[in-house]
Amino acid sequence: MNSRAIEILVGLFMLLFLGAMFVLSMKVSNLTSLSSTEGYTLVAKFENIGGLKARAPVAASGVRVGEVTSIVYDAETFEASVTLSIDKSYDSFPLDTTASIYTAGLLGEQYIGLDPGAEDDVLQDSDEITLTQSAIVLERLIGQVLFSRSGGS
Amino acid sequence: MSDFLQRFGHFWIAIVERLGRATLFLFQLLGALFSLVKRPALLIKQLHASGVMTLSIVLVSGLFVGMVLALQAYNTLIDFGQENRVGTLVALTLVRELGPVVTGLLFAGRAGSAMTAEIGLMKATEQLSGLEMMAVDPFKRVFAPRFLAGFIALPMLAAMFSAVGVLGGHLIGVEVLGVDAGAYWSQMQNSVSFVHDVCNGLIKGLVFGFVVCWISIFEGADCIPTSEGVSSATTRTVVYSSLAILGLDFLLTAVMF
Numbered sequence: 254m255n256s257r258a259i260e261i262l263v264g265l266f267m268l269l270f271l272g273a274m275f276v277l278s279m280k281v282s283n284l285t286s287l288s289s290t291e292g293y294t295l296v297a298k299f300e301n302i303g304g305l306k307a308r309a310p311v312a313a314s315g316v317r318v319g320e321v322t323s324i325v326y327d328a329e330t331f332e333a334s335v336t337l338s339i340d341k342s343y344d345s346f347p348l349d350t351t352a353s354i355y356t357a358g359l360l361g362e363q364y365i366g367l368d369p370g371a372e373d374d375v376l377q378d379s380d381e382i383t384l385t386q387s388a389i390v391l392e393r394l395i396g397q398v399l400f401s402r403s404g405g406s
Numbered sequence: 407m408s409d410f411l412q413r414f415g416h417f418w419i420a421i422v423e424r425l426g427r428a429t430l431f432l433f434q435l436l437g438a439l440f441s442l443v444k445r446p447a448l449l450i451k452q453l454h455a456s457g458v459m460t461l462s463i464v465l466v467s468g469l470f471v472g473m474v475l476a477l478q479a480y481n482t483l484i485d486f487g488q489e490n491r492v493g494t495l496v497a498l499t500l501v502r503e504l505g506p507v508v509t510g511l512l513f514a515g516r517a518g519s520a521m522t523a524e525i526g527l528m529k530a531t532e533q534l535s536g537l538e539m540m541a542v543d544p545f546k547r548v549f550a551p552r553f554l555a556g557f558i559a560l561p562m563l564a565a566m567f568s569a570v571g572v573l574g575g576h577l578i579g580v581e582v583l584g585v586d587a588g589a590y591w592s593q594m595q596n597s598v599s600f601v602h603d604v605c606n607g608l609i610k611g612l613v614f615g616f617v618v619c620w621i622s623i624f625e626g627a628d629c630i631p632t633s634e635g636v637s638s639a640t641t642r643t644v645v646y647s648s649l650a651i652l653g654l655d656f657l658l659t660a661v662m663f
Contacts, residue, residue: 259451259454262449262458263454264455267562269461269566271448272572273569274565276569276572276573277501277569277572277600280572280594280595281497281598281604282595282598282599282600282603283595283596283598308599332482357410368428
C-alpha cells in the first residue's frame with residue numbers, strides 16, 4: 254500500500270476517534286449541562302439529609318435548576334450543611350423559599366426541591382435558605398405509624 | 407535441598423534481571439521518542455499498522471459487547487421495573503471498564519503480538535544489527551514509532567469501542583426490547599460524567615497502551631533470535647500484556663472510582 258492510502262486511512266481513523274469522542278461527550282455524558290456549574294451558590298441546613306449525595310439535582314417545580322456541590326456536617330448547629338449551585342439564569346427565588354429533600358420514585362435517588370415563597374426580595378449568592386424540610390427516613394416513618402397505632406388502640 | 411534452593415534463587419534472579427533489562431529498555435525507548443518530531447511519516451505508518459488494522463475487530467466486538475450488555479441489563483432490571491436504566495448500565499460499564507480493558511486485550515492480541523513477531527524476526531534475520539552497522543539507531547527508527555503509535559492508538563480505539571457499544575446497546579435496548587429512547591439517553595446523561603467517567607476511561611486506555619507497547623517491543627527486542635524464540639516471545643507478549651492489563655485495571659479502578 255502506498256503512503257498516500259496509508260495517510261488517508263490514518264486520517265479517517267482520527268476522524269472516527271473525534272466522532273466517538275463527540276458521541277461520548279455529547280450523547281453519553283452530561284458535558285452539555287456542564288455549563289450549568291456557572292451559577293451562584295446557596296446554603297441550606299437540614300436536620301437529616303437521608304441519602305442525599307453531592308451532584309444530586311436541585312429542582313424547582315420538577316425542573317432541574319442546579320445541583321448539590323457539597324455536603325458537610327456543621328458541628329455547631331448539629332445539622333448537615335448542604336451547598337447548592339444554582340444556574341444563574343434562575344436568580345429570582347424569594348427569600349422565604351423552602352428547600353425540601355424528596356425522593357424520585359420509591360427507590361430513586363434523592364434530590365432537593367425548591368418551593369418558592371412570597372417575599373419580594375430574592376436570594377443572593379451565598380445566602381442561606383432558612384426554611385428547610387428534612388428527608389423522610391422510612392424507618393422513622395414506620396416507627397411513627399406503629400407508635401400512633403398502638404397509642405390509639 | 408541445596409539444588410532446589412539454587413534453582414529457586416536462579417529463577418528469581420532471572421526474573422529480576424529481566425525486569426531490570428526491561429526498565430533500562432524503556433528509558434532508552436522514551437529517550438528516542440523525541441527524534442520522531444523530525445520523522446512523523448514513521449509514526450503515521452505505525453498508526454496505520456497498529457490503529458487502523460485493529461479498528462475492524464474493535465468496532466465489531468464493541469457492537470456485540472454493547473448489545474449483550476443491553477440484553478443482560480434489561481433482563482435483570484425488568485424485575486425491578488427499572489428497565490429505563492439500561493442506558494446507564496451499558497454506558498458506565500463500557501466507558502469505565504469494558505471499553506479500555508477489552509480494547510487493551512484485543513490490541514495485545516492483534517497489534518502487540520504483531521509488533522513482537524515483527525521485531526523478533528528483524529532480530530533473528532539480523533536486520534537490527536544491519537541498521538546499527540549503518541549507524542541507524544533501531545530505537546529511533548524501529549522501536550519509538552511503534553511505541554508512540556500504540557500508546558496513541560489504544561485510548562482512541564477504546565473510545566470508539568465505548569461509543570459503538572453504546573449505540574449497540576441502543577439498537578437492542580430501544581429498537582428490539584422497547585425501552586423508551588428518551589429515557590435511554592437521558593438516564594445515561596444524568597449519571598455519566600465526562601470528566602469522572604469518560605476521561606478516566608481514556609486515562610486507563612493510555613496506561614494500557616503504554617504497558618502493552620512496552621511489553622510487546624521489549625519482548626521482540628529481547629527474544630532469542632530463532633524461530634522458536636520468536637514464537638515464544640509472541641506468546642509471552644499476549645500473556646503478560648493481558649495479565650498486566652487486568653491487574654492494572656484493578657489498581658486504577660481502586661484509585662479512580
